[in-house]
Amino acid sequence: MIGKQIKGRGFRGLLDYLQSSQESRLIGGNMSGRNALELSREFKVSRQLNPEVERAVYHVSLSAAKDDQLDDYQWCDIAEKYMERMGFDCNQYTIFRHANTDDDHIHIVASRIRLDTGKVVHDSWDYVRSEKVLRELEKEYELVQVAGSREKLARTPTTGQVRRIKREQSEYERGERENPPQRTIKQRLQELIDNATIDKPTMPQFIERLQQHGVEVRHGLTRNGKSKGISYAIDGQHFSGTHLGAAYTFPGLQKHKSVDYQPQRDDALILQLLANPVKQIQSHQQSLSNNHTNVDSEEEQIQFEHTQTVAPILASLLKAVDSNRFEGNQHTAYWDENQLVLMRNNDGVQLMRASYNSQKSHWESVERSQMTTEEVQHFQQLIPKIQSRLDSLQQEKQRSLKNRSQGLSR
Numbered sequence: 001m002i003g004k005q006i007k008g009r010g011f012r013g014l015l016d017y018l019q020s021s022q023e024s025r026l027i028g029g030n031m032s033g034r035n036a037l038e039l040s041r042e043f044k045v046s047r048q049l050n051p052e053v054e055r056a057v058y059h060v061s062l063s064a065a066k067d068d069q070l071d072d073y074q075w076c077d078i079a080e081k082y083m084e085r086m087g088f089d090c091n092q093y094t095i096f097r098h099a100n101t102d103d104d105h106i107h108i109v110a111s112r113i114r115l116d117t118g119k120v121v122h123d124s125w126d127y128v129r130s131e132k133v134l135r136e137l138e139k140e141y142e143l144v145q146v147a148g149s150r151e152k153l154a155r156t157p158t159t160g161q162v163r164r165i166k167r168e169q170s171e172y173e174r175g176e177r178e179n180p181p182q183r184t185i186k187q188r189l190q191e192l193i194d195n196a197t198i199d200k201p202t203m204p205q206f207i208e209r210l211q212q213h214g215v216e217v218r219h220g221l222t223r224n225g226k227s228k229g230i231s232y233a234i235d236g237q238h239f240s241g242t243h244l245g246a247a248y249t250f251p252g253l254q255k256h257k258s259v260d261y262q263p264q265r266d267d268a269l270i271l272q273l274l275a276n277p278v279k280q281i282q283s284h285q286q287s288l289s290n291n292h293t294n295v296d297s298e299e300e301q302i303q304f305e306h307t308q309t310v311a312p313i314l315a316s317l318l319k320a321v322d323s324n325r326f327e328g329n330q331h332t333a334y335w336d337e338n339q340l341v342l343m344r345n346n347d348g349v350q351l352m353r354a355s356y357n358s359q360k361s362h363w364e365s366v367e368r369s370q371m372t373t374e375e376v377q378h379f380q381q382l383i384p385k386i387q388s389r390l391d392s393l394q395q396e397k398q399r400s401l402k403n404r405s406q407g408l409s410r
Helices: 011-020 036-049 072-085 126-140 149-153 159-173 185-196 203-212 250-256 263-275 277-291 298-320 373-380 383-409
Strands: 002-008 024-029 057-063 093-098 105-111 216-221 227-234 237-240 325-327 331-336 339-344 350-357 362-367
Touching: 002 126, 002 383, 011 024, 011 036, 011 057, 011 093, 011 105, 024 072, 036 105, 057 072, 072 093, 072 105, 072 126, 126 383, 185 203, 185 227, 185 237, 185 383, 203 216, 203 263, 216 263, 227 250, 263 277, 298 325, 298 331, 298 339, 298 350, 298 362, 298 373, 298 383
Parallel strands: none
Antiparallel strands: 002 057, 024 093, 057 105, 093 105, 216 227, 227 237, 325 331, 331 339, 339 350, 350 362
């Protein structure tokens, strides 16, 4: 199944559209209304519980694969489980089934305001959670297994590699192996690229970051000056962008990971980086050293590197949740004017305070950082979720612009 989520402001217009579509049927939900007018009036009950919520409408469409055959009862059962697992276990919702396209699909219209508390359903990482729920439902109802968006953009390990990792994991759990299994080189390279692109760098910045982590980058141009691809090498193994996945090709880096590439601005610097990467790395490290005279010990150097890793991740996290503050189970991150602050919740210790120097294109510690390696790794693990959330926001923005342009053209 494929799921698409949209948050909106008005129930009546959406319900009118769903009801009036060709071969549309109201098949279920937990509401008593039987048409658009009755349902929109009924949705006012939850709206009145929290009138300050502007985007109270949650609209999700679920499409079945062509080989799946589902009746109304099964669709309603799937919709109910989907809503519960997405956190809508005490919310109004109704279900329309459509047959106006080649694929069998339903539309669920729900209120984001809970009837028991009047609060809005938590929507952090809802795009990622939705894909997880759909994969679970496909297994439960023996439906066609659909590849998730991130599975399509990143090539997964081969069957042999998966078997090796499982075998080594079993040996480790039985005490027959001293260390846990290591990720494949391909997975490690994909993670390095994910880390290097989290804050939407320019193409030269992206290449330079990989070089600093020991990755050899190759990029060619045609006679007309157009890109003809990108490849990577680490630990003696070479991978084309296509081999890693669609998001790791030269156009994929721009489309899916928002790497900023402008040929006239970047090509000369890219060629310079590729021609003499070692010299560039040393020059960059020397520049950082000159700009940070306070980094005069091994511990301070480690904390400086931690800041360079974590700050762009947190900046992207705050952008993904569209807020100046984010409180997690273990940490809280927030903007204090133009400074990015990270606090540890259990003891209130400030782990980082940093600001971004746009002229030098790097983060600078305003006060000494105190992050552990484990905390840095914790934030690195959030990168796929943040990227999925940013992708979802971009898709929603594009849909909104498209709907707006269609409305103006009518």
